[in-house]
Amino acid sequence: MMERDGQIRVLPIHVANKIAAGEVVERPASALKELVENAIDAGADRIDISVSAGGRKLVAVRDNGCGMNRDNALLSLERQATSKIRDVDDIEKIDTLGFRGEAIPSIASVSRFTIVTRRKENDSATKLVVNAGTIAEVSECGAPPGTCVEVRDLFCNVPARRKFLRSYATEESHIKSVFTISALAHPELGFSLTVDGREVHRLAPGSTIEERITGLFGRDFTDELVPVTDDEANTSTVRVYGYISRPSQNPVRREQFIFVNGRPATAPTIAYALKEAYPSGRNESKPSIFLFIEVPPSEVDVNVHPAKREVRFRRPADVKSAIIEAISRTLQGKAIAEESPAETTERPVFSVPFQPTPAPIQRALPSFSAEPAKPAAPSPAAVPLNHPTPNAPTPQTSISNTPTLNSKIPCVKPPTPPLASSTGPWKFFKVLANTESGYLLIETDAGIVTLNPQAAQERIAFEKLMAAHNPESGTASSQPLLIPETVHFSPLESARLKTFKSILLRQGFEIEEFGPDTWKIDAVPAIISGQNAADVIASIVYDIGEAGVKRGDLWREELIAKSVARSFAGASRKFTMEDASRLVEELGRTRMPYVCPRGKPVMIFTSNRELSRKFDR
Incomplete structure (x- = not known):
C-alpha cells in the first residue's frame, strides 16, 4: 500500500x-x-x-x-x-x-x-x-x-x-x-x-436533413417519417424542426437524435416535452425522432457535463412549449390524419363475418401441461373471472412447480374455465360468432368464452419458437422467402445482430451480412411466414438492445415473447369457421393458453351460473 x-x-x-x-x-x-x-x-x-x-x-x-x-x-x-x-x-x-x-x-x-x-x-x-x-x-x-x-x-x-x-x-x-x-x-x-x-x-456535402437521414438509414426508413417544421410553432427565440415517425405506426426502428445548436445533447426539459407531445398508449415503444433545436447561444449552458452531453436552458418553459407545439401540430396535421386509421387498437379486424353452423362443433381439447394463470383484472363492464364453477374439479398441479413464462408476467390466481374431465377443459366447444370488435364468441358446456384470436396466435407462435431452444428439437423449421429481403441497421444494432445471430439461426431465420450494417433475410420461421420479415428481425434486434446483456433461457423467453407479439400486432386475418376451431384446438396444446407472451389475457370466461345470476334465473 x-x-x-x-x-x-x-x-x-x-x-x-x-x-x-x-x-x-x-x-x-x-x-x-x-x-x-x-x-x-x-x-x-x-x-x-x-x-x-x-x-x-x-x-x-x-x-x-x-x-x-x-x-x-x-x-x-x-x-x-x-x-x-x-x-x-x-x-x-x-x-x-x-x-x-x-x-x-x-x-x-x-x-x-x-x-x-x-x-x-x-x-x-x-x-x-x-x-x-x-x-x-x-x-x-x-x-x-x-x-x-x-x-x-x-x-x-x-x-x-x-x-x-x-x-x-x-x-x-x-x-x-x-x-x-x-x-x-x-x-x-x-x-x-x-x-x-x-x-x-x-x-455528399450540402445535403438536406432528409437526404442525410436517407444516406445513413435508407429510403424505406425515411419514407416512414414526417417533417416537423418551425412555421408558427416556435417562440421568437426558439426554433424546432426535423423529422418524426407517425403515431399510427409501430416503428421497428426507434432512432432518436436530439441536437441543440448543432450539438448532440440531452436535457430533462426535452424529455418531458417529447413525452407530453407524443400521444400516450398508441405505441408500446418510443417513436423515431430527429429533432433540431436552435436557441441563442446565451440562452443555453453547454458547460454542464464534462463530455458536454447535457445542456441547461435559461428559459426551459419556452423550449418545452416550442417542442410540444411543433410536434403536436405535425401529428395533428392533414397528412397524418389522412393516413392514420380511424381507430387504433391492438386487436385484429376480421373482414369475414361468422355464420353459426347448424350443428355444434364438438372437439376434445388436449390436457394442459401447466395450471393456467389468471389474466389481468377485467374492466368494470366485464364479467368477473374468478366466479366459482359448480361440479368442476380443482386442478392439482401447483403453479409453483411449473415453469414460469417470465418475470414480467404478474403473479396471479388461475381463472375458472371448468375442467370437465382429465383430458381437457371443456366437454365440447362451439364457435358461435366473430364480434364486430374482432373477438371470437365460443360456447362450451360450462359457459361462454370470449377469445382474443390475436393473443391466441401470439401464444401459439411463442411456444413453437421456444421449442427451438430445446437441444433435442434442433433448429426450428424455416420458410424460404420468394424474394430475399434486406434491412439496414444502425451500427450498434448490427453489432448486436452479429452477436446473437446463432440464436436467430436456431429459431429458423436464415440471415447474412449484405453490406455495411445491412443484412439479407433468406428465410424465416414457418410459424411467422406471413409476417414482414424485415420488421420481425428489426423488432428482435431492438428487443436485444432493450434487454441489455442478460443471459439465460428466461431472457430468451422475454425477448422472443416481445418480438413475436410485435410481429402479430395489428395483423388482420380472415378466419373461416374451420380456422377458428383449429385455432382453439392448437391453443389447447400450449403450455399456458390463458395468457399471451406479454401477460395479457387470451380469453375471458363467463360461467352458466354467472349468466343465470345476471338474468335473475
Whole structure:
C-alpha cells in the first residue's frame, strides 16, 4: 500500500493529462468525437475518417479546415489552450462545439499521436509526433491545407484503461454511432468513413436533413417519417424542426437524435416535452425522432457535463412549449390524419363475418401441461373471472412447480374455465360468432368464452419458437422467402445482430451480412411466414438492445415473447369457421393458453351460473 505523508503537491503535467484523459477519452469513439468537433470548428466542409481494429489501433481524421501554423500546433498540446474563448463571458455565448482546450493534450498523453496541419497561406505543413505525452518530433512536410490527426494505440501507456475496452466489433459500433451523430448534426458537411481499409459511408456535402437521414438509414426508413417544421410553432427565440415517425405506426426502428445548436445533447426539459407531445398508449415503444433545436447561444449552458452531453436552458418553459407545439401540430396535421386509421387498437379486424353452423362443433381439447394463470383484472363492464364453477374439479398441479413464462408476467390466481374431465377443459366447444370488435364468441358446456384470436396466435407462435431452444428439437423449421429481403441497421444494432445471430439461426431465420450494417433475410420461421420479415428481425434486434446483456433461457423467453407479439400486432386475418376451431384446438396444446407472451389475457370466461345470476334465473 502506498505511504502518504499528508503533503499537498501540484501534480506533474503528464499525470494531470492522464487524469483528464479519463474524463474526456473513455474509448476510441470518444477520441473520434473530439477530433471531429475540432474539424467542424475549424470550418471544414469535408471530413474523412479512418479507423482500424475498432479504433484501438488507429483513429484518423482529415479535414480541409483552416489549419494551424507551427506555433499554434505546438500550443494545442498544452492544457487549456484554445482559440475559441478568451474570458468567462465568452462561455455564455459560445457557438463552437469545443472550448475547453482539453481534448488534444488528453488524447496525446495516452496514445501515439501525430498531427499534420497547414494553413492555406503557408507553403509547408507542420508535423508533430507525440508518444504518450512526450513530443518526439517537430518538422515540416508537404500537405494540403487543413489538418490530419492520427491516434494510434490508444491507452498504450494506461493498461488499466486498455483492458476495459470491449471487442473490436463493439468499439467499431461506437465509432459508427459517433459518425452517424456527427453526420446528422451537420448535413451541410461532407463525411466519409473507412473501416479497416473498406469505405463504409461517403456522404455528399450540402445535403438536406432528409437526404442525410436517407444516406445513413435508407429510403424505406425515411419514407416512414414526417417533417416537423418551425412555421408558427416556435417562440421568437426558439426554433424546432426535423423529422418524426407517425403515431399510427409501430416503428421497428426507434432512432432518436436530439441536437441543440448543432450539438448532440440531452436535457430533462426535452424529455418531458417529447413525452407530453407524443400521444400516450398508441405505441408500446418510443417513436423515431430527429429533432433540431436552435436557441441563442446565451440562452443555453453547454458547460454542464464534462463530455458536454447535457445542456441547461435559461428559459426551459419556452423550449418545452416550442417542442410540444411543433410536434403536436405535425401529428395533428392533414397528412397524418389522412393516413392514420380511424381507430387504433391492438386487436385484429376480421373482414369475414361468422355464420353459426347448424350443428355444434364438438372437439376434445388436449390436457394442459401447466395450471393456467389468471389474466389481468377485467374492466368494470366485464364479467368477473374468478366466479366459482359448480361440479368442476380443482386442478392439482401447483403453479409453483411449473415453469414460469417470465418475470414480467404478474403473479396471479388461475381463472375458472371448468375442467370437465382429465383430458381437457371443456366437454365440447362451439364457435358461435366473430364480434364486430374482432373477438371470437365460443360456447362450451360450462359457459361462454370470449377469445382474443390475436393473443391466441401470439401464444401459439411463442411456444413453437421456444421449442427451438430445446437441444433435442434442433433448429426450428424455416420458410424460404420468394424474394430475399434486406434491412439496414444502425451500427450498434448490427453489432448486436452479429452477436446473437446463432440464436436467430436456431429459431429458423436464415440471415447474412449484405453490406455495411445491412443484412439479407433468406428465410424465416414457418410459424411467422406471413409476417414482414424485415420488421420481425428489426423488432428482435431492438428487443436485444432493450434487454441489455442478460443471459439465460428466461431472457430468451422475454425477448422472443416481445418480438413475436410485435410481429402479430395489428395483423388482420380472415378466419373461416374451420380456422377458428383449429385455432382453439392448437391453443389447447400450449403450455399456458390463458395468457399471451406479454401477460395479457387470451380469453375471458363467463360461467352458466354467472349468466343465470345476471338474468335473475
